[in-house]
Amino acid sequence: MSFTFKDRISLTIFGSSHGEAVGAILEGIPAGYRIDSNLIQEWMERRAPGRNAITTQRKESDVVRIISGLNNGYTDGGSIALMIQNEDAISKHYDDLKERPRPGHGDLSLYLKYGEYRNYSGGGFLSGRMTAPLVAAGSIALQILRSTGINVVSYLEQIGQISSTCTAPEEEKIYELETRMGDSNADRQAKELILKLISEGDSVGGVVRTVISNVPGGLGEPFFDSVESVLSHLMFSIPGVKGIEFGLGFSLSEMKGSKANDPFKWNGQNFYTERNTNGGILGGITYGDPVEFRVAMKPTSSIRIEQSTINITTHQEERIRVKGRHDPCIAIRAVPVITCTTAIGILDLYLRMRSSDKGNSENYSGN
Amino acid sequence: MSFTFKDRISLTIFGSSHGEAVGAILEGIPAGYRIDSNLIQEWMERRAPGRNAITTQRKESDVVRIISGLNNGYTDGGSIALMIQNEDAISKHYDDLKERPRPGHGDLSLYLKYGEYRNYSGGGFLSGRMTAPLVAAGSIALQILRSTGINVVSYLEQIGQISSTCTAPEEEKIYELETRMGDSNADRQAKELILKLISEGDSVGGVVRTVISNVPGGLGEPFFDSVESVLSHLMFSIPGVKGIEFGLGFSLSEMKGSKANDPFKWNGQNFYTERNTNGGILGGITYGDPVEFRVAMKPTSSIRIEQSTINITTHQEERIRVKGRHDPCIAIRAVPVITCTTAIGILDLYLRMRSSDKGNSENYSGN
Amino acid sequence: MSFTFKDRISLTIFGSSHGEAVGAILEGIPAGYRIDSNLIQEWMERRAPGRNAITTQRKESDVVRIISGLNNGYTDGGSIALMIQNEDAISKHYDDLKERPRPGHGDLSLYLKYGEYRNYSGGGFLSGRMTAPLVAAGSIALQILRSTGINVVSYLEQIGQISSTCTAPEEEKIYELETRMGDSNADRQAKELILKLISEGDSVGGVVRTVISNVPGGLGEPFFDSVESVLSHLMFSIPGVKGIEFGLGFSLSEMKGSKANDPFKWNGQNFYTERNTNGGILGGITYGDPVEFRVAMKPTSSIRIEQSTINITTHQEERIRVKGRHDPCIAIRAVPVITCTTAIGILDLYLRMRSSDKGNSENYSGN
């Protein structure tokens, strides 16, 4: 059921890179939440291709049509259907690729799974184009979360070996800079690097950091639906993600307990720790600190530099030069995708908590 | 639904650290697979506490009772119910902790989620004890996978800053060494470190590496149920896991595409690449290379060294000295847990593939 | 998750009676099945309103746009997205109803569940209009089932107290007659009745009988996903359904075991019974006989005759005369809806069987 993420809310995406449209059905949203369609569109712009010199030149207006689920600007309890037309697909770029899978790309996987029936044009439904409906639906989840006080902010912490000095990200500043690095110095360096890579026909990876603030304690479910499980499941759905760590993550594996453990404190309203080494999650469940995680994005696999590959029919080695218009660094456009997709997961856990904790709430005041 | 992992197969665990028993219900396993209960027990021994000087001294025989689902040694299509008695719980060690949550542990989360109704003795259902049913059920999945030729092997690549030189792990060698590092030199160094930490009352983290070999191409589902999504969801269910990366993972984020991309080759039977930079998964789906991933485990949070914490009722700072018997390095006993839990996820994807690809298989020979 | 039916396949519907469109996302269909869009359209015509004098006069062309999931006429493994525009909604008919719920209709339920945010125009998402996407998606499932030899046929066994003499329904004959009764004598009587009811502003109920032939033995899952459970779940999703019985159903409750039991026989290829008293299902699972069930549809609740109701705000009794265009007997247009929705359930169970029985099939020849 791989196009559906589902527990308390359900998100189904559809469409393909070079088909008529892409879209999403978001279900399980309670009635009565006010949704501003301008804000949906603002997030679409942040993800949209062709808006500047350092992303892909495919031009898409990416206007979201809301087919159902909103009534006079409020959610009506029905399934929210969203559609985004594809306007600038150039399928001929893919004729060469039918028999010759791009290294580092899902072309060969698609062939092995679906054989002759595969939809390979533009990467079919394995395309980064499918993140457009993720952003459309996720930005609705984000609006609802923000109405409760919870916030999600992501920024690009690293492009190749260039690091941002930003640690307390502010959304407006992040989207003022084309690289989303939240640091004008890093932004300038990164743009230089990317323009150089474009001229070379190469690409580069990056790391996106996300901070979820004002998370109530008790969010997340024990064991299989820990906050980390739910968020990592969603993050690895996003094309190009190859790693995730919460809090200090891999660094924790080198540390002693006496150093990694973070004493709990009380600030008069909430519990917190000073270093948040565990990224706000212990036992899979939040306790008051912000949830923090880092996502590793690999370099775009579609590059203009000539590469070697295998012909899937003849099994002979062949040379390939990938045409089409591709991002030199997909991590840049992944920033809003990660924010909005995170919002889906957190809203789901929030609605679960609302259903499962009421029994308690009449009996204790801990939460 | 956090105690259930469910798609084609369903795994539900139950019990708690200091209750009567822990157990698992494994469902969706087709009838007709031969299951050797000695092999289940062998895996339980590999995870069991109290077997040597470098793990916790809690003694549990960890004998698995098979209540249903097997008939004359074969799966019968019904739900497989497994039970493991708790024999050596010492609850008094936890009396001190009721009001004073252990730093780095889920005690505070449990309180915030369940209030006065929480089951805190031994960590309740957030305990590492819950990995016993994961191993029992997962070892059944592993037997089935191995009957199809797919194998899963894990080992401890790193304890603190000590690294194993092992790269092609063999199961027998791994379990000959108490540290599971697959390298007798690293094993000796690590044991020294751990004995020193025990004497200091401290703990340390580690990194577990897993290799899944003979994976058929086409395994995994596009988007939300990518191989990475399914495996990371399961891995973050295991207590102490704070990061995961597939293939080169975080290193990919620093690389150029021209270096990260791996040309496809053909070995006469399968497609493969020479460096497997993507850990055997592209577009969320396998293409022939082994699936490879690394999991970061944090140091055990329960340490004897005195720490500061907060009283949950008075909100005053207090000092705490954690009693009870705890692993100095949970990553060691996590090795079989990760192997068996991985088998659950891969078997699930395997059964999905069997259901979804038959339409194809009569029409093409790619897979 | 009420707009999604999900196990091996997933069906999500969206839209509302008076919104821009209705549609469906069908997921989990293996790649490589040939789908004829003319056949989809043929089923849409069979359900479509405004095609004759005995159904509602709302005119909808009900053309299905296939947004994704098909590639050169074959399923491509992606999510199949289907859209149907709404063309002839007249919302003003519903202005009177906002405060005054129609007796026998879901208006009051909708108000109690969603309050002021409810979408009440045309019944919102509780409308019979939502059965259009059920037919579109279900007719795809039906094409796939038929390619395996399984068939589903439904007809109207009863309208009010007029009964059809048809017992072995043939699809072409059923759709030649406007009442779908498969019996020209009953058809004539029923049309007379309906025209009379139209003139009186009244409506009438009916019973739809469905026969699924060539069902393989072993279809269905024990306990919670019995064939009866899966089909009844789907049938009660269809507006107006109030009862279901399999085989002799309620009559069995009056019978002795010695009379109800049906001896098994062997016809050289399959097991069968002579009277099929259990509707082809025993222990929730098929054994060779056709699956047979009857569905009770209530009379259309929207009638022109003046009725009493309650004002939801003032709680005063008021008189109501329902405007709008409504079917005098929804059971007629329910016939193709039931056929196509049944196909969804049976295809789901068929794909589950394919995944779960292969372990067996190499070992025994019983199935």
Next chain:
Amino acid sequence: MSFTFKDRISLTIFGSSHGEAVGAILEGIPAGYRIDSNLIQEWMERRAPGRNAITTQRKESDVVRIISGLNNGYTDGGSIALMIQNEDAISKHYDDLKERPRPGHGDLSLYLKYGEYRNYSGGGFLSGRMTAPLVAAGSIALQILRSTGINVVSYLEQIGQISSTCTAPEEEKIYELETRMGDSNADRQAKELILKLISEGDSVGGVVRTVISNVPGGLGEPFFDSVESVLSHLMFSIPGVKGIEFGLGFSLSEMKGSKANDPFKWNGQNFYTERNTNGGILGGITYGDPVEFRVAMKPTSSIRIEQSTINITTHQEERIRVKGRHDPCIAIRAVPVITCTTAIGILDLYLRMRSSDKGNSENYSGN
């Protein structure tokens, strides 16, 4: 995933008729509900075999062991594991049946689905014995529902052609009479009939009627998870159920709308209707009236009278005389099973409503 019923709460059952034990895992119950284990046991007694002359003579003490999920008498948020030993299985009665499926029973289905690997002793996991864990788990759900004011009561409306005059069932009176008919005259007649059937080696069917009172309006989800869908799904999981109808059910199919429609009224606190023709559900959702439904149970298929069947290996007709101890009328012991299983479904919908309606509840007072 047929042993698991799952949405907001999840219920997994395990075991088999002649195995060591049967049991259930109930998950998703919020922490903090007080559960009285004596009440669980009282419901087990109501279902238990061998308690009087008119049910099966198998003797089972049916004591429920609570393995986890309760802490000092309150739910603790973990998975509630329940186990019931099997004490009086006599497997030799089934030796004769291996090759010769009982008419009207699931033996042949089991063979066709699982082949030689099937667990046929006592019907394996298709046995009525599996309703013991349904009652254990369901009685917990019932306790929680009753703490909110919602009640579920079932009684036997009909045995064969003997009807109860009871219409407003009271639980205590129902369980005073061995037939559960709530009417001492019908009870006496029914007992005579059953004793006669026992002497003849025959059996009889029945109809169970259930009334759910104090149901809040707005319970149930539109379309696929209507109250009718959820309850019918669960009811058809119970062995022997062949039909269900809500409100007037099949009778509605013969009625005119003008007669079937029920005007809404207001009693000062709730909406209601005078005749409740729709069984408290409109548009799949409750509006204030009690939910009412009737379930048709077929006669026990295992009868002592000699019958004809087919040998599954030789395909020859053979004669069979079913040994073992069987209920002459399973409908009697189905009464508490239906009550408790209904509670599972209603509690699930109740928890969904709690999660999905809060957005509203701050904004309107309709519910």
